[in-house]
Amino acid sequence: MQISDHMKDAVEKGYALAAFNAPSFDAMSAIAKAAKVQDKPVIIQTSARLVKQHTADAVGQWFRTAKKIWGAQCYLHLDHCVDLALISDCIDAGWDMVMFDGSHFEIGKNIDLSQQVSAMAHRKGVAVEGEIGCIGGEEDGLSADANYANPDETARLVAEGGLDCIAVGFGNVHGDYETKANLRWDIYEAAYDVTGLPLVLHGGSGLTDAEFARAIRAKSAKVNISTDLKKAYVQALESAEMKGKILSAPSAVHDAIFESCFDVAGTYINKFNPTEGTL
Numbered sequence: 001m002q003i004s005d006h007m008k009d010a011v012e013k014g015y016a017l018a019a020f021n022a023p024s025f026d027a028m029s030a031i032a033k034a035a036k037v038q039d040k041p042v043i044i045q046t047s048a049r050l051v052k053q054h055t056a057d058a059v060g061q062w063f064r065t066a067k068k069i070w071g072a073q074c075y076l077h078l079d080h081c082v083d084l085a086l087i088s089d090c091i092d093a094g095w096d097m098v099m100f101d102g103s104h105f106e107i108g109k110n111i112d113l114s115q116q117v118s119a120m121a122h123r124k125g126v127a128v129e130g131e132i133g134c135i136g137g138e139e140d141g142l143s144a145d146a147n148y149a150n151p152d153e154t155a156r157l158v159a160e161g162g163l164d165c166i167a168v169g170f171g172n173v174h175g176d177y178e179t180k181a182n183l184r185w186d187i188y189e190a191a192y193d194v195t196g197l198p199l200v201l202h203g204g205s206g207l208t209d210a211e212f213a214r215a216i217r218a219k220s221a222k223v224n225i226s227t228d229l230k231k232a233y234v235q236a237l238e239s240a241e242m243k244g245k246i247l248s249a250p251s252a253v254h255d256a257i258f259e260s261c262f263d264v265a266g267t268y269i270n271k272f273n274p275t276e277g278t279l
């Protein structure tokens, strides 16, 4: 199945695909194993910074290797990116979906560049995620103030941008939530009626099970988890046990990242796409 069909299936059936930001091959392999063990699909996403650091060819190979080792149903996605050359490299290197984040631009420019990315991606059968209204907080060195999506601008972006799914800012943030008082659920719950596209929920770490269920009922087909994955492996690396092991067996670092990512990924894959019943 193509990723865009899988997201439509998720909207129809009321589940979401978990999408994890993987910083390394260890993390990708652990996420793929979790998907195999859960027997559910998963999205492995990469930051633009990771791709710049290692090249799209190398990161694409990590992904295909992880997928092959575990025989899992995995999709590769490029998270927040405004660099069209980098997006083009990822499309050529076999990514299933790319995100063009034009939310910082005025709406005309967001539409224009989203159109260009969609045309380039769709020629190669690659799906596109767009963004309207800014996701706040900081992730991978990118920071922004949260900004609410305007329904008229959202409708224009969807009508003209050629997108396959869309991230709609409603006060959600990357990193930790200092307050949830700014979450405008009314905007998020109206978004699918405006767009008719599967929604993507950013800033998933820190939300409660009830909030996830609410977002999935609002037609979130993809839920991004980054901070919780990072916290899990940082905790593992900071443990006293790890400090004892690391000098004599540096590979313990990779084992710790693998195990913590495997646990976190399995939990969220099942939370968003439970085997029993609906959310």
Ligand SMILES: [Zn+2]
Pocket: 080, 135, 139, 174, 202, 203, 224
């Ligand atoms: Zn994001």
